[in-house]
Amino acid sequence: MKSKKLEEDGSTGKAVCLARNFYTKNVILEMSSEERIYEQNTVVYEQSTPILTSEGLYNTIKVVNVTKGTEVTCMAKFDGRTITANTTLP
Secondary structure, three states: OEEOOOOOOOOEEEEEEEEEEEOOOOOEEEEEEOOOEOOHHHEEEEOOOOEEOOOOOEEEEEEEEEEOOOEEEEEEEEOOEEEEEEEEOO
């Protein structure tokens, strides 16, 4: 997971959750913070279906707006499992 540069006002930025090289295309990305679970109105970009790579694996991405200093959690859910990553927007 990556956090992007703050916007001009210095209070908001973007967090990116990227799931790469999955064997299944049924990957669901969820992003949350202490403040909230990100719903449609805070999602900047989300792929409707994962992309099939030349290696026969799948990639998908989700981007949300976040507030400075907020810890964001990205969860990739697939095949009954969950992989979690955290980052804080500086």
